[in-house]
Amino acid sequence: MSTKLIVGLDGSESGERALTYAKHLSKLIGDCQIELVYVIEWSPYSFQTAEENAMRHKRREQEIKLASERVITPALEVMKTEGFAAGGRVLHGDAAELLNSVAIKEKAQQIIVARSTESGLAAKLFGSVTAKLVMSASVPVTVVN
Amino acid sequence: MHIKKIISCVFIALCFSSTSVLAEEGGIDQTVNEVFAAATGWFVNLIFAPLPGTTFPWIVLWLVTGATVFTVYFGFIQFKAIRHSISLVKGDYSDPDDAGEVSHFQALATALSGTVGLGNIAGVAVAVSIGGPGATFWMILAGLMGMASKFTECTLGVKYRNEYADGTVSGGPMYYISKGFKEKGLPGGGILAVLFSIFCILGALGGGNMFQANQAHAQISSIVGDYPGWITGVIFALIVFAVIVGGIKSIANVTEKVVPFMGILYVLASLVIILMNIDKVGWAFGQIFEGAFTGLGVAGGFVGALIQGFKRAAFSNEAGVGSAAIAHSAVRTKEPITEGFVSLLEPFIDTVVICTMTALVIIITGQLTTDPTTGLYLVGESGRIITADGSSGVALTSAAFGSALSWFPYVLAVAVVLFAFSTMISWSYYGLKAWTYLFGEGKTTELVFKVIFCLFVIIGAAANLGPVIDFSDASIFAMAVVNIIGLYFLMSLVKVDLKSYLSRLKSGEIKKFKN
Numbered sequence: 001m002s003t004k005l006i007v008g009l010d011g012s013e014s015g016e017r018a019l020t021y022a023k024h025l026s027k028l029i030g031d032c033q034i035e036l037v038y039v040i041e042w043s044p045y046s047f048q049t050a051e052e053n054a055m056r057h058k059r060r061e062q063e064i065k066l067a068s069e070r071v072i073t074p075a076l077e078v079m080k081t082e083g084f085a086a087g088g089r090v091l092h093g094d095a096a097e098l099l100n101s102v103a104i105k106e107k108a109q110q111i112i113v114a115r116s117t118e119s120g121l122a123a124k125l126f127g128s129v130t131a132k133l134v135m136s137a138s139v140p141v142t143v144v145n
Numbered sequence: 146m147h148i149k150k151i152i153s154c155v156f157i158a159l160c161f162s163s164t165s166v167l168a169e170e171g172g173i174d175q176t177v178n179e180v181f182a183a184a185t186g187w188f189v190n191l192i193f194a195p196l197p198g199t200t201f202p203w204i205v206l207w208l209v210t211g212a213t214v215f216t217v218y219f220g221f222i223q224f225k226a227i228r229h230s231i232s233l234v235k236g237d238y239s240d241p242d243d244a245g246e247v248s249h250f251q252a253l254a255t256a257l258s259g260t261v262g263l264g265n266i267a268g269v270a271v272a273v274s275i276g277g278p279g280a281t282f283w284m285i286l287a288g289l290m291g292m293a294s295k296f297t298e299c300t301l302g303v304k305y306r307n308e309y310a311d312g313t314v315s316g317g318p319m320y321y322i323s324k325g326f327k328e329k330g331l332p333g334g335g336i337l338a339v340l341f342s343i344f345c346i347l348g349a350l351g352g353g354n355m356f357q358a359n360q361a362h363a364q365i366s367s368i369v370g371d372y373p374g375w376i377t378g379v380i381f382a383l384i385v386f387a388v389i390v391g392g393i394k395s396i397a398n399v400t401e402k403v404v405p406f407m408g409i410l411y412v413l414a415s416l417v418i419i420l421m422n423i424d425k426v427g428w429a430f431g432q433i434f435e436g437a438f439t440g441l442g443v444a445g446g447f448v449g450a451l452i453q454g455f456k457r458a459a460f461s462n463e464a465g466v467g468s469a470a471i472a473h474s475a476v477r478t479k480e481p482i483t484e485g486f487v488s489l490l491e492p493f494i495d496t497v498v499i500c501t502m503t504a505l506v507i508i509i510t511g512q513l514t515t516d517p518t519t520g521l522y523l524v525g526e527s528g529r530i531i532t533a534d535g536s537s538g539v540a541l542t543s544a545a546f547g548s549a550l551s552w553f554p555y556v557l558a559v560a561v562v563l564f565a566f567s568t569m570i571s572w573s574y575y576g577l578k579a580w581t582y583l584f585g586e587g588k589t590t591e592l593v594f595k596v597i598f599c600l601f602v603i604i605g606a607a608a609n610l611g612p613v614i615d616f617s618d619a620s621i622f623a624m625a626v627v628n629i630i631g632l633y634f635l636m637s638l639v640k641v642d643l644k645s646y647l648s649r650l651k652s653g654e655i656k657k658f659k660n
Contacts, residue, residue, distance in 0.1 A: 044236050044248030047401035050255050050574035052394070053247045053475035058312030060245040092245030101241075 002031040002085070004108040008099050008133075009038045011071045014114035014144075019075060021144045022112045026084060036075055036088035037102050038067045039095040064090045096132035103139045112142045182612035185619075189612070192619040192626075200445060201452055204622045208459045211629040212290035215297050218636055219643065223292035223489050229650075230486040237659045238483070246477045249487045256472040256488065258404050259571030260495050262564035263360050263539070264461030265411075266557070269503040270541040273513065274529045276453025277443035277522050278429070279436025281504040283454025288496025291464030292489040297632050300485030300639045301325065302470030303478065309586070316474025317575070318467035318624075319345075319582045322631040331634055337627050338582070341467065344623040345579035346594075348468075351617015353572020354598060355605025361565035362606040364539060368558050378606030381566070382599045389573050390595045397570060404567045407560040408499070414556070415502035418510065418549040425509045432508060442521030444528040459625075461500055462492040466621060467628035471575045480655070482642045507545045573598050 007022045009015040019036070026032040040063050048056070072088035079086040091098050103111050113130055134141050193202050216223065232238060233249045272280040298318065305324040306316025319338040326334025362377040387393040419426060432441065437454075440446035463469060469491060473484045507513065513530045514523045522530045529537060536544050539561060546553040573595065580594040581587075649655045 040245065042245050044239065044244070045250050047254050047258070047398075047405060048247070048251050049388075049397045049401060049570055050259070050472045050475065051389070051577075052397070053251060053255055053472070054314050054574075056245075056247045056475065057314070057477055061312055063245070093241075 002033050003029050004106050005032060005034050006099060006103045006106065006108045006111045007034055007036050008095065008111065008113040008129075009036050009071050009075065011038070011067070012114075015071075018112050018114040018144045021142070023079070023082070023084060025110075025112070025142075032085070034079065034084055034086045035102065035106055035108065036072055036086065037099055038071050038088070038090045039098050040064075040067060040090065040092045041095060042092040043094070060092065063092070095129040096136060099133055100137045100139075103137070108139060110140050110142060111137055112144065114144045181616065185612060185616040188623075189615045189619045192622050199448070201448065202456070204625070205452060205455045205459065207629065208294075208465050208622075208625055209287060209290065209455055211465050211625075211632065212287070212294045215293035215632070215636065216290050219293055219296065219640065221293075222296055222643070223289065223493075226296075226486050226489065227493070230490050232657075233483050233487050234490065235659070237657050238655065240658060243477065247475050249476065249478075249483065252473050252476045252484065253487050253490060254401075254405060255475075255571070256469045256491055257408075257494060258401060258567045259468065259472060259575075260461065260463050260491065260568075261404075261408050261499060262568045263357065263561065264457065265495065265499045265503060266542050266561060266564070267360065267539040268457040268460050269500045270507060270538050270545075272453040272457035273504050273507050274532060274537050274541060275444065276450040277436045277441050277513070277530060278432040278504070278508050279434075279438070279440060279443070279447060279450035280454040280457070281433045281501060281508075282437035283451045284458040284500055284504070285454075285497050287455045287458035288462060288464075288492045288500065291458065291462050291492040291496065294465040294629075294632070295462075295469055295491055296485040296489040297636055297639050298465070298467055298470040298628065299473040299488035300482050300642065301632070301635055302474040303476060303481035303484045304638070304642070306474040314475055314477075315578055315581065315586070317345075317471035317578055317582075318628045318631055319579060320474075321470070321635060322627070325631070325635040325638060329634065329638075334631075337631060341624060341627040341631075342579035342582045344620045344627065345467070345471075346576050346583075347620035348466075348617060348624055349572040349576025349579070350598065350601045352621045353575065353617075354569055354601050356617060357565040357568050357572075358602045358605035359608075360539070361562045364558050364561045364565075367540070368555070373607070375603060375607040378603035381569075381606060382602040384566070385569055385573065385602055386595075386599045388570060389577075389598065390592065400563060400567050400570065404563055407556075407563055410556065411560060412499060412502055414546060414550060414553055415506050418506050418546065419502075421549055422509045426505070429505055429508045433504075442516075442519070442524065443530060444524055458492075458496050458500065459622075460618075462495040463621075464492050465629050465632075466625045468572075468575050468621075468624070470628075471578050472571065480642075480646060482639070482646045485639070503542055506549075507541060510545045510548045512541060512545045512548075569602065 005022050005025060007018050009019065022034050026034055067090040072090060076086055076088050099111050111133065113133060115130060130143055134143065192204055195201055196203050196206065234253055236248060236250065239248060272284060301321040302316045305321035306314050307320055308314050319342045322341060323334045323338040358378055358381055361381065362374045365377055366372060384396060388397045435441060436450055438447050440450050443449050469488055473488050476484050478484060512533045514533060515521060516523055525531045532541055534544050543554040543557050546557060576598060577591060577594050581590060584590045
């Protein structure tokens, strides 16, 4: 059975660093599959207007399409030409929870993310995605600097 | 289709003639009132007409009968299903693959922000000051029964909504009446749907807009001093315009976040006051029960208490009116009935919890004066119970909270303004959906309604248009007349879905995703 690595992407340069490290690890492991995950932060308990609700399905489709086109598909194409076995998905929800649940579902050995770009008050108040993931994940997590 | 267009054109003509009259206001409020009252008085009188030989408005009986019929027909679903409703709102049955779609919680919160508002604060004060503490009992009962009406209308709202190719949705009574009647081979669905839409537009411009702007101005001027209403109107209209036309989501987002917080703060403050007077709670409930059946000296006796309780509950939670069906229809679910389960929590939260809190605070803080020798309430010439400081409406609720927490009236003033604003935003959507049902979907058609809506904000805040407000209230209740007729004919469709859903839930075919 091949080893599975989950990589959290956010479309930023730090996500690229996580992916580079995952590729490096994949070469060392040999029989390895990389699963790219892009999470659109979303809560079922947020408050919206009636009009936003009516548009929600359309917006969701647009958000998934945009993230796939801009982040997941280009990354997968590059990985394909480089000879990596890879898959990708775009999900809505809490990033830390979803990366962990995908890892469990895919029976992955490791989650790789980059250090959070959040800083200052927001990070202090709410804690970063990375910190939450490290504290709650059921599989080993590598945080790339 | 021809009938739809003819009726719609007559409506446009009426609408423009009334706005042209209204446009001339400014120092001629009196004339506007007279002209409007003469043109619409018959309609208001018809809707609020008492039953022969009584003072009981037939429309209140209509709503209560509807709620009772749905309660019995669905086997007291509101009591049996409440735990399942809470599970659905928590997301226990939500498929993780549907993440990012409108959740049950969001649909409930959106619908609640349209109903929680002045009805809970001012309406309850009116109910207890006219009907006495006993009105609270009937209000709670009407709230509990109304849960079945919401269940029926919101299930149908999702079941018969229109889904467009671009992924957006439109739903509500106009859609389920026209489609459901066609499906059952019944005549008249088209006409009823058009009638509903017309009443909905009028209700949106009146009760959902002018009344709110008017009350918000009254509240602001009571704190900062008197100033011309058009100033509040223009400011409100600009903000509403920025949200509904400009699509400035940040304002709506702020409101949608602050309003629930205000609602929670209101309930917490009520609980604090109730706890501070815990020794009086038993007495207060005694007054509520005794008043419900004797009236305790209020005008009209126990019937007076009953009318006020039922009327204010209906004003507050809008069960049977059909507005919530429009709000709930945005949820994407494979099971329309789940939205019915979720929506039945609305009258519970709005009326059974929040309205009761207001009533308890007014009663236990001793705002209603009694005759020490007889123990009966002292009723003034206006037919209202004489209050401690002579206030009524929002001011009475404010005085009740202020007597225990001196700073709370300021919070309440902010809450009233925010509630009014969020109600306007909600009703702008309900009105828009009715408008697009009549005139078709499209950017220009929508813009016309949105601009009219903003103009009515200014008119509502600027003028003291009693008859206009009576007319808009009558329109909201007229929505209920059409909607409940539709529900009677379509409730058998809901029952089929309910039976199927409950049996699949029992067999485990419908799975929980969270434990």
